[in-house]
Amino acid sequence: MSTLARYLIQGMLYAAFAATVGYFSNAPTYRHLGADxxxxxxxxxxxxxxxxPCRERTPEELAKLAPNMRAPLDCPRExxxxxxxxxxxxxxxxxxxxxxxxxxxxxxxxxxxxxxxxxxxxxxxxxxxxxxxxxxxxxxxxxxxxxxxxxxxxxxxxxxxxxxxxx
Amino acid sequence: MLDEDQAQRPRGTVAFPISLAWCVIVVVEADTAWTGGRDRGPGVPGALRALERAFDLVFRAVANPWRHLGALGFFFFWVATASGIYLYLFFDTSVTGAYESVERLTHGQWYAGGVVRSLHRYASGAMVATVALHFVKELVGRRFAGFRWFSWVSGVPLVWLLLASGITGYWLVWDRLAQFVAMATAEWFDALPLFGEPIARNFAFPAAVSDRFFTLIMFLHVALPLALLAGMFVHIQRVNYADVLPARALGWGAFLALLALALAKPALSQGAADLATEPQTLALDWLVLGFYPLIYRFSPEALWIVAAAATLGLLILPFAARGERVPVARVDLANCNGCARCFADCPYAAIVMQPRAGGKAGQKHAAVVAGLCAGCGICTGACPSSTPFRSSERLVTGVDMPQQPIDAVRAELERKLARLHGEGRVVVFGCEQAAALHGCAGRGAATLSLTCVGQLPPAFVEYALRHGADGVLVASCLEGECVYRIGDTWTAQRLAGEREPHLRVTVPRERLRVVRAGAGEEKTLAQALTRFREALARMPRNEPRGSSRSKAPRALAAAQTGARG
Structure with missing residues (x-):
């Protein structure tokens, strides 16, 4: 195969590669949502x-708790x-x-x-x-x-x- | 209405991904039929081989894209990186600024920023395409098991990193396509039971998106390609002389093709993102985002199951695929002088140099890492102790192959030399992976088939010529077709005196011929042999000169007697 023919075919194959990449980078169009x-x-x-519901703690209950934990309401977490x-x-x-x-x-x-x-x-x-x-x-x-x-x-x-x- | 029962769909079961993964393995196992079940065989299907050879005619092997898909992947990565750095200089990481900055870049400086943006985008697409082809080529060629497992397994996550890099890039533009990608990605990830609050809520209405979000995506778009690069580095760790840079002709060809594409069809945005409306049609980049429509065609859960199953199947494929164990090279410490030629020539980094126990400071010897050894014998061909001229009765070299020890090669050569008579006595050294030698055997030639032509120590050529052969024909595979990557290259360089151990300069080069004949090209080889014998016929008869070795074996003495008679 002559050098010229080789370069010509190379050019065509590179163009085909570029065309493939170019085409599939933009097409076919994807319809994501119907037109209407x-x-x-x-x-x-x-x-x-x-x-x-939350329940109010009695004074006795509060007294049993540590001072920093004496919240007046007892609420379930769930x-x-x-x-x-x-x-x-x-x-x-x-x-x-x-x-x-x-x-x-x-x-x-x-x-x-x-x-x-x-x-x-x-x-x-x-x-x-x-x-x-x-x-x-x-x-x-x-x-x-x-x-x-x-x-x-x-x-x-x-x-x-x-x-x-x-x- | 679309996807009415999406929220109520089951999240799938474990059985399905396992079945799908198993299917991948079964398909590849079934594939073994045409590769002969060999773990180390060529494994390239005939159609692909024919395509590669056809491209050789046009591009030459050194610049044949089919033979350098991995190198092209690296090349496109660097094009995308270089162009990305330029784009980053002009990019504004804010909700309102992102789209505007890209538009300014695209239209305000179309000759620079516009072209660079297009190059960035098309290089990414081209990288995905070449990586996909590289992956399929290795898969159908069964080049994933045995010593290749590491390269295969380390390559699987790269597919994810590559796609993730591309996806975050599309996100940054913040056009309608970016909006789709953002929402689809969020909805896809929301199918995983990982997040307390759906990520998709972040894109439910315009006020939900913040500038910080773009900073995060920008960070990801830098971090993910860096992780990809690190993964690519790991991927080639067990390959010596990895093909990571295409030949200049191939690199320029690929770059000019991308540049022409960038000029002919510039990458454009698809209108600013508007979260109050949903994109109805999109010019999708199917190379990077091709799986996104599956999220809506099936379900996010189904896509996760398929992706997980495919990843799992590919990861376990090397371990599930059966194949014969390749023989592992053995080092003989008494004959290893620590020259490190085998270390330099091993295609798979299976040879390491270790300090010699009891030796002088700095003295080393070769050692073989069994799990990395391809069993090709290229190390034996590189060892200076592999010379057949050594007079010892049994030839023991520094590093040898158990399936075809160098002593057995010498004995076979001597036995066949003894049977060579008449005119045009030719010794043909061939390769099991290239053209078969059976066509030469009946033509008055002595044939020796090696695991790889790289296993041939150059001294064997001289030895054959000094012990009765008129000429030596070295039959190598086609350029770029070596199953062990570089066996043909090393042999050509050794015979040309460009690589140690080289063929001595005193060996008459006219009596040596190297022919490249790939698998299935037995006719080419036979024709080359005929032409070589014609050339030899025009030369004076090569008289055996013998060597110190001549006195030792009876077979060789008989050969010399027969030749003189």
């Missing part, structure tokens, strides 16, 4: 109520699981009972869930129970208009009244 879809993210971290439900247009799409984190189950319960939904108007009903007994103590019902590609984040903040719908 929006996205809902249910995401929060919430420390539920304790499994039992927290209640969090039950959460999400309805979309009247249909239950998510339900979970989330245990608190931590070896003693005394930390927050966290929820993360994502769901693509068709763009348009939707009614969302979010419910949460963060206590050992009784029904849902936080409920929020909203109607939102979701444009294609829009992200609706459903967060929870007990100090701000419960569920927050962020867009």
């Amino acid at each position: 879809d929006a996205l809902v993210r249910l995401s929060f971290s919430h420390a539920a109520q304790r499994v039992a 927290r209640s699981p969090v039950t959460v439900e999400l309805e979309l247009d009247g249909r239950l799409v998510f339900r979970n009972v989330v245990a608190p984190a931590g070896l003693r189950r005394d930390l927050a319960s966290t929820v993360y869930w994502r769901q693509a939904v068709a763009a348009g108007e939707h009614r969302f009903t979010a419910r949460m129970k963060d206590r050992p007994e009784g029904g849902f103590n936080f409920v929020k019902d909203v109607v939102v208009e979701l444009a294609p590609g829009r992200v609706l984040v459903i967060d929870f903040d007990g100090t701000r009244g419960g569920f927050l719908f962020r867009m």
Whole structure:
């Protein structure tokens, strides 16, 4: 094979390599979300109520404790699981009972869930129970208009009244 | 709707990854059929070998990319590093500044920053591509078991480090692709029961991302490639004369190809990140981020299971794959003078020099690390004690191979020399891994097949010529095809007088011919032998001159008598 032919073929092979790298660095296009879809993210971290209420220590009990340990309330560390439900247009799409984190189950319960939904108007009903007994103590019902590609984040903040719908 | 029951999916079981890992091993074990089950054989499938040889015609072996994939991986790493340092000078590690600074760099100085950014990106992609090819080539060639286990096992984590380096790089741009990568990575890691609060919450809404986060990612994008470099250093620790720098022609070719690509298709951002919306379509870099869609096509848990199983399978592959144990070189202290030529020539750093017990200060001797020995015999070829001219009845050298001791090679040579008659008496030294010698045996030639042509001490050439051969043909594998990496190179250098122990200058070079004939190229070898004999026919007959050794063996005396008759 002549030197010229070798260099020509080398050039073509280098070009083919570069073209392959260039192509797969940008293509084929990946469709991550449908053209008419929006996205809902249910995401929060919430420390539920304790499994039992705090109890006031008696003076006798306090006297038995070291002076620096004399807290007036005796509170169990363990927290209640969090039950959460999400309805979309009247249909239950998510339900979970989330245990608190931590070896003693005394930390927050966290929820993360994502769901693509068709763009348009939707009614969302979010419910949460963060206590050992009784029904849902936080409920929020909203109607939102979701444009294609829009992200609706459903967060929870007990100090701000419960569920927050962020867009 | 997509992925409706994602949150309720089981996290998988232990049985599945183990089964998948086992599948990897079974597939490679089944592969043994075409490699003959040899742990030390060539193991390169015919199609791949044909491709490599076709590229040899165009690039020459020294610059053949298929033969230097590891070196290309190193080269692309350095291109990415050098270009990355330039980009770092202009990068702003803040939420609002990251995207802007990259855009300024790309468009404000397209001739410098824009090109360098593209080079950075395409060099990373090219590195992933070459590493993937390198990995597949070693896998299908079964070059992972036995003495190679360390290189294989140390190479597996490098794949993770390489991908992680690339992923953090994409993150820094903070465009729509970066947003996708950030969220997908977070959602993937959240599938692991490691984090109290989901990482993905950090990208749930715009206010959640802070400047400190970009400082962290920048740190990772420096630390991970540094860890990768350290891993690459470890990866080649058991390989002497590692191929870490491509030939100049190959390096320039690869660089110019990347540069042309950078100019023709500059790397661009895909719009500023907006956490209030989700990217719908993305121009994904499939080389670095190709597995991300699997997170959503299946589930984060499924991807972890597959990744863990594949990693586990690859890590245990060298130990699970069966193969015959290779013979290990043995050192004979009485015949080792501590010259360290075997130490210098061993391709796998299996020879170490140790202080000689009871010797003078500084005196050393060779010792073999059994676990690293490939059993190639290149050390025997390097030992000056391997000369066949020694008059001792039994030839014992400083470092020898149990499967083919140098004394047995000399005895076989003498026996075959004794049977050589007529015109054009040629001794052919060949290599078990290259072209088979059976085609030469019936053509009036004495053939000796060695484990590797590097096992041949050059003095054997002179010995054959002085004891009845008209010529010596050394059949070596094709350049770059040596199963033991450098046996052919050392032999060529020794015969050319460029490396110790070299062929003495008094040996008539016209009576020596080196031919490169790889496995399956028996026809090439036969043709070379025919041409060599034609050349020898035009020379005066080579009269045996004998040596002090001539007096010793009866076989050799008989050979000389027969030749004169």
